[in-house]
Amino acid sequence: MNIVVCIKQVPETTDVKINPETNTLIREGVASVVNPFDMYALEQGLRLRDAYGGKVTVLTMGPPQAEVALKSCVELGADEIYLVSDRAFAGSDTWATGITLAAAIRKLGDVDVVLCGKQAIDGDTAQVGPGIAEFMEWNFVGYVSKVTGFADGAIQLERASDYGHDVLECPTPAVLTVLKEIGEPRMPSLKGKMKAKKAQAVMLTAAELGLDGADIGLAGSPTVVSKIFSPPKRDGEAEMLTGEPEDIAAKLHSRLKEALII
Amino acid sequence: MSGLKVDTDTCIGCMACLSACPFNALESADVNGEEKVQVNSACTVCGACVDVCPVEALSIEKSSDRPVHATPDMASYAGVWVFAEQRRGKVCSVALELLGEGRKLADKLGEELCAVLFGSDIKGQADDLLYYGVDKVYLIEDPILEHFQGRPYSKAMEALVRKYKPSIVLTGATAVGRNFIPRVAARLRTGLTADCTGLDIEDGTRMLLQTRPAFGGNIMATIRCQHYRPQMATVRHKVMKEAVRRDTANGQVIVETLPEDARDPRVKLVEVIDAMESTINIVDADIIVSGGRGLGDAKNFSYIEELAQALGGAVGASRAAVDADWYAYSHQVGQTGKTVCPKLYVAVGISGAVQHLAGMSSSETIIAINKDPEAPIFDVADYGIVGDWKEIVPAMIKKFWQR
Numbered sequence: 001m002n003i004v005v006c007i008k009q010v011p012e013t014t015d016v017k018i019n020p021e022t023n024t025l026i027r028e029g030v031a032s033v034v035n036p037f038d039m040y041a042l043e044q045g046l047r048l049r050d051a052y053g054g055k056v057t058v059l060t061m062g063p064p065q066a067e068v069a070l071k072s073c074v075e076l077g078a079d080e081i082y083l084v085s086d087r088a089f090a091g092s093d094t095w096a097t098g099i100t101l102a103a104a105i106r107k108l109g110d111v112d113v114v115l116c117g118k119q120a121i122d123g124d125t126a127q128v129g130p131g132i133a134e135f136m137e138w139n140f141v142g143y144v145s146k147v148t149g150f151a152d153g154a155i156q157l158e159r160a161s162d163y164g165h166d167v168l169e170c171p172t173p174a175v176l177t178v179l180k181e182i183g184e185p186r187m188p189s190l191k192g193k194m195k196a197k198k199a200q201a202v203m204l205t206a207a208e209l210g211l212d213g214a215d216i217g218l219a220g221s222p223t224v225v226s227k228i229f230s231p232p233k234r235d236g237e238a239e240m241l242t243g244e245p246e247d248i249a250a251k252l253h254s255r256l257k258e259a260l261i262i
Numbered sequence: 263m264s265g266l267k268v269d270t271d272t273c274i275g276c277m278a279c280l281s282a283c284p285f286n287a288l289e290s291a292d293v294n295g296e297e298k299v300q301v302n303s304a305c306t307v308c309g310a311c312v313d314v315c316p317v318e319a320l321s322i323e324k325s326s327d328r329p330v331h332a333t334p335d336m337a338s339y340a341g342v343w344v345f346a347e348q349r350r351g352k353v354c355s356v357a358l359e360l361l362g363e364g365r366k367l368a369d370k371l372g373e374e375l376c377a378v379l380f381g382s383d384i385k386g387q388a389d390d391l392l393y394y395g396v397d398k399v400y401l402i403e404d405p406i407l408e409h410f411q412g413r414p415y416s417k418a419m420e421a422l423v424r425k426y427k428p429s430i431v432l433t434g435a436t437a438v439g440r441n442f443i444p445r446v447a448a449r450l451r452t453g454l455t456a457d458c459t460g461l462d463i464e465d466g467t468r469m470l471l472q473t474r475p476a477f478g479g480n481i482m483a484t485i486r487c488q489h490y491r492p493q494m495a496t497v498r499h500k501v502m503k504e505a506v507r508r509d510t511a512n513g514q515v516i517v518e519t520l521p522e523d524a525r526d527p528r529v530k531l532v533e534v535i536d537a538m539e540s541t542i543n544i545v546d547a548d549i550i551v552s553g554g555r556g557l558g559d560a561k562n563f564s565y566i567e568e569l570a571q572a573l574g575g576a577v578g579a580s581r582a583a584v585d586a587d588w589y590a591y592s593h594q595v596g597q598t599g600k601t602v603c604p605k606l607y608v609a610v611g612i613s614g615a616v617q618h619l620a621g622m623s624s625s626e627t628i629i630a631i632n633k634d635p636e637a638p639i640f641d642v643a644d645y646g647i648v649g650d651w652k653e654i655v656p657a658m659i660k661k662f663w664q665r
Contacts, residue, residue: 009304011284011285037598061303062303062304063286063303063304065302066304085303088303090305092303095452122285123456124457124475124476124478125456125457126456126457127447129444130442134444134448140412140445141412141441142440143437143440143441159437161410161437161534162349162436163349163537163543164534165535166409166410166535167535168531168532169529180598181591214331215331217303219330221453222451223454223455223486224488225306225307225485226484227309227484228310228484229482230482231480238643238644240645240648245654245657246657246660253661262573
């Protein structure tokens, strides 16, 4: 089974704030990591390979520095790494990112399954995975919580719903986005670390992917960020309640009654 | 080409902009022997860096040209559509929230508000939607639409949009909505903004302003979709006010048929399983009592459960408590769990890591109980109690059972 795992390199922390005086962003810590949700996609990919053979190729779109993120996937057992990188991709929204990654997957050829994390922790959109599926015209299942098997060309899986889960059989080729529930990612192995040292990502540019400039980057992105700002602050400070536990409970009770909450 | 531009003649190489960029998209580069800033492909053109530059070397060039693939005949798109998600034949509350918000947008534009309903044997629910201020309900009934299936739903929605050309399409940011609507947007070649918490119509341009949290709720971004239609958004559950049911029904139900190419689901739906516990979908709960690391032990969640029962609420848990296997992941509140917005959120033994706050800080009223007076949870709380939960929670259980 040939598996492609799409990852995104994201800032290690989401602790980004806006300086209220200058209205500019303040970000602490500039280290980048593999998007935590994508680690579950990689884990699922490695499990499928270990069970059914084939290889795991990890793919990302990003600046040249994103190769570091790809190499960390080799430490965990990825076989091949590809970096789609071109300044022409700057300003890509989820639509343009989807069409770009789909072009890269087509270029890889002979792929059975594409796995993505549920969403990235910086953008939180959860839209690139389903976008890739549409541009490939492949089957898609989002929010996969469990992969139970693979038989007769179909992956048996469970998809989380807001009320429980659905049991599905998804014929390949397919794109899946996975949740944390699929299982804890493995730790890097010594062998993997050795391999990662020597690993080099195959670079792919917009021209090599045969992409039309009007489809990618800012020009190909239907959505545009028009403003960023701080979330509205909660009003005032907390009222601190003190006294005996019974008094505190009584105070809370009357406050919640007044507010018509209970 | 438009985008973020660096005027290398002006740039003094101070690198002040590097830390202002949330996406690591700016880097130092050697330009003819001088250190200058350079933009890489991670740039989303958000503009965060522009105001930081002391010498105004950064600018965003906006192309006034229409993109090559912009939607033709933009002016022919009109009307606000709401996808009315149903579960087991009943319209979900998130759809009523979207209808409440959709009505405001439609009135501001002077256009129609329409609901789109897919299901099997569900005409009664379509008729009922007419009591919620809807001008039209587009209804497709087919056995294949009884339960959510990605391909039939997305193909059916795509066909309706192509036929009727709405200007705005809103869908709940639910498991169903976030599964199928991105596929519709990809096929229609239009913009989709995920998980919005605010919507408005811009004066003058009449464009939809879509506001959403990013970076786990630490910053907000307003997104526009200028050259493509429809303007599509998924909207977070429990943020908008539900439409009020009126005494009289207005409008009409328009019956459509499922397009042929939507009939084959390709992915086989074997079984739909509802979780046994009624409390499992904490997203719908009006009151949530959550426990964290401060509880010290899995068995202490029994106190949390009892307080939740006394208040008539559901049980939540912090990531620390879930990672320690004290409580099931389906109850996890926070960035890697669920985002909740109940009327009352009680945090017991939860310090309030930013990832937790991202999932609950928009709750109407927050009560925090923690032994550490410096815990960040108190920054978002309305009522704070510094002390031992083992004394306070039992007293609360006793008092709230009495009501």
